[in-house]
Amino acid sequence: MKQPERVAVIGVGVLGASVGWNLSRRGAQVVFIDAGRPGEGVTNWSFSWVNASNKTVSRSYFDLNVAGMSAHRDLAKVIGPDSWWYPSGHLRWAGEPTAQARFLKTAELLAGWGYRVEEYTGADVRRRLEPAVTVPGEARVLFYPDEGWVHGRHLVRRLVHEAVASGAELRSGVAVRDLGTGGDGSVRTVALSDGSSLDVDVVVNAAGPSASHIAGLIARHLPMRAExxxxxxxxxxxxxxxxxxxxxxxxxxxxxxxxxxxxxxxxxxxxxxxxxxxxxxxxxxxxxxxxxxxxxxxxxxxxxxxxRPIPADGFPSVGPVPSVPGYYEAVTHSGITLGPVVGRLLASEILTGERDALLTDFHPQRFPP
Ligand SMILES: Cc1cc2nc3c(=O)[nH]c(=O)nc-3n(C[C@H](O)[C@H](O)[C@H](O)COP(=O)(O)OP(=O)(O)OC[C@H]3O[C@@H](n4cnc5c(N)ncnc54)[C@H](O)[C@@H]3O)c2cc1C
The missing domain is CATH 3.30.70 (Alpha-Beta Plaits)
Structure with missing residues (x-):
């Protein structure tokens, strides 16, 4: 497949920054465009917990989130973990028996899927992990050692800084107003709120909660939940x-x-x-x-x-829309967990045309025209 000349990444939260950073380091010419400032959208107003223990709704979604956790560890080895990556594990306990039974059942399922989970008493937690927390001494507390949290704004700034240092362009404070298509229906131009226009081969819609609006610019309906x-x-x-x-x-x-x-x-x-x-x-x-x-x-x-940027069925929308060549989506909840893995897999799909099996269930085409 021919390498795209120029890729416009629309929206520079954790999704856009991750896709753009991966594209840039693989040689694509990337233009990041954000209506505000990079990393200051939902990515800055997230609980930012990196996990797969809350993603048991389907096995393929769980697997993608597990890959998301690994992708953070890999990324930290490449760009360094400073000020964005905190792999300190996660604690969960309940205040009443029904919730506790639910958490323990989920932990059992996760352990069966090979996901690491440990159980402590509240007294252990206070002694060994969190002295300031008033968890009752006899409480059953689950500890997920491979989980963590991310400082989203710092991660975005780091990725964009690295990409710009190696030739990417950043346009912040300008909104995408329109997308123009050529005679064959493929995306050709991006019109910006400052009156300028960019010629492009590829656009990535990573506009978070505004992704449905951007999709509308190519007459695509991307249904999203209000949550x-x-x-x-x-x-x-x-x-x-x-x-x-x-x-x-x-x-x-x-x-x-x-x-x-x-x-x-x-x-x-x-x-x-x-x-x-x-x-x-x-x-x-x-x-x-x-x-x-x-x-x-x-x-x-x-x-x-x-x-939350959540496609209507609750799952990510990641990949091309074949009826509009050159148009790709990177729209998902749990974007903090998924940003680095989606960025890597989507960049690869844009550059090679090959789709990773992890993305099979999350194709944008599942939403009818
Ligand atoms: C309360 C809450 C808790 C959450 N907790 C977690 C959690 O614990 N773990 C987890 O993994 N995820 C969590 N999430 C979800 C996660 O935060 C999001 O999935 C993720 O931050 C989305 O990143 P994004 O890059 O898609 O969007 P954003 O960070 O919003 O970035 C989109 C960017 O697009 C720009 N933009 C919009 N329109 C245009 C336009 N027309 N032109 C140019 N730019 C435009 C915006 O300015 C913005 O900067 C939570 C979300 C919320 C709200």
């Missing part, structure tokens, strides 16, 4: 926790040296009731202080409601 989530950052130094964890009613992880990120699916459910992000952040903070009392006096620094 917003609220995330709060708490300022605290020193940071009292060392890893990502799901405690009853609250998820927490460190966010560098001076803050903690909080999220909860229970609080996300209140977004539709019209509560302000600030009020929802106070509820997150209230739940967090029950688990880590030290967080009680720390201020809420930031709170934001963000939209």
């Amino acid at each position: 917003p989530g609220v995330v709060a950052r708490i300022s605290c130094a020193p940071v009292p926790i060392h890893r990502a964890m799901h405690a009853p009613h609250i998820e927490m992880r460190p966010d560098g040296d001076a803050s903690v990120v909080l999220h909860s699916r229970e609080i996300d459910a209140l977004i539709d009731t019209g509560e302000e992000p600030g009020q929802l952040a106070r509820l997150l903070h209230e739940s967090a202080r029950h688990v880590v009392p030290e967080l009680g006096d720390s201020p809420i620094a930031q709170a934001r409601t963000a939209h």
Whole structure:
């Protein structure tokens, strides 16, 4: 297959940065385009837990996420782990018996699939892993040692910086307004909000929650779910926790040296009731202080409601749309976990025309025209 002359990557979150970095290091001429600043979309408002333990809904999705975890480890060896990669494992425990039975059943399934999981008592966890956490001494706590978390904004900046240093171009603060096609229906031009236009051979739609809008520019319908989530950052130094964890009613992880990120699916459910992000952040903070009392006096620094980029059936949409040659999608929830693997596999498909078996179930064509 002929190497594309020029690839426009539309959207520079974790997906766009990963695809563009892989394309650039394999010799393609890449132009990153972002309406805002790289890494400041959903990627900056994510719980950012790298895992496959929450992905048991189908075996192929689980396998892709396991490959995603490995891809982070591989990437850290190539670009270095500094300031973005935290492979510190993940803790989960429940507050009531039904939830506990569910978690233990999932852990059993995962162990059967060869996924590493260990069980500790709450007392062990306080003694060996997380002294600041008020988990009851007799609680059964699952520890997933191969999981971790990522500082999404730092990862994106690192990938873009490396790609630009080796010849890629970055256009930030300009939005894609239109995509033009040639007589054979293939993508030919990208029109930008500053009035300029780029000639291209390939475009990658990595616009996250706006991916459906970008697909619409080539008259494609990419159905997406509306599933917003609220995330709060708490300022605290020193940071009292060392890893990502799901405690009853609250998820927490460190966010560098001076803050903690909080999220909860229970609080996300209140977004539709019209509560302000600030009020929802106070509820997150209230739940967090029950688990880590030290967080009680720390201020809420930031709170934001963000939209998950989820294709309607819940699975990634990754690959070409054959009716529009040159147009590719990289749209997925769990994009923090999947960014590096999707970036590697999609770049390879763009450059060689060969599709990796891991992507079999996630073809954009499954959504009818
Ligand atoms: C509350 C919450 C919790 C989450 N927790 C996890 C988790 O624990 N683990 C996990 O793996 N995933 C998690 N996710 C999902 C994950 O964060 C996303 O899948 C991932 O960040 C998506 O990255 P992206 O690059 O597709 O999108 P984004 O980071 O949003 O990047 C898209 C970019 O496109 C740009 N853009 C949009 N329109 C245009 C246009 N017209 N022209 C040019 N640029 C444009 C935007 O400015 C943006 O920078 C969570 C998401 C949320 C909301």
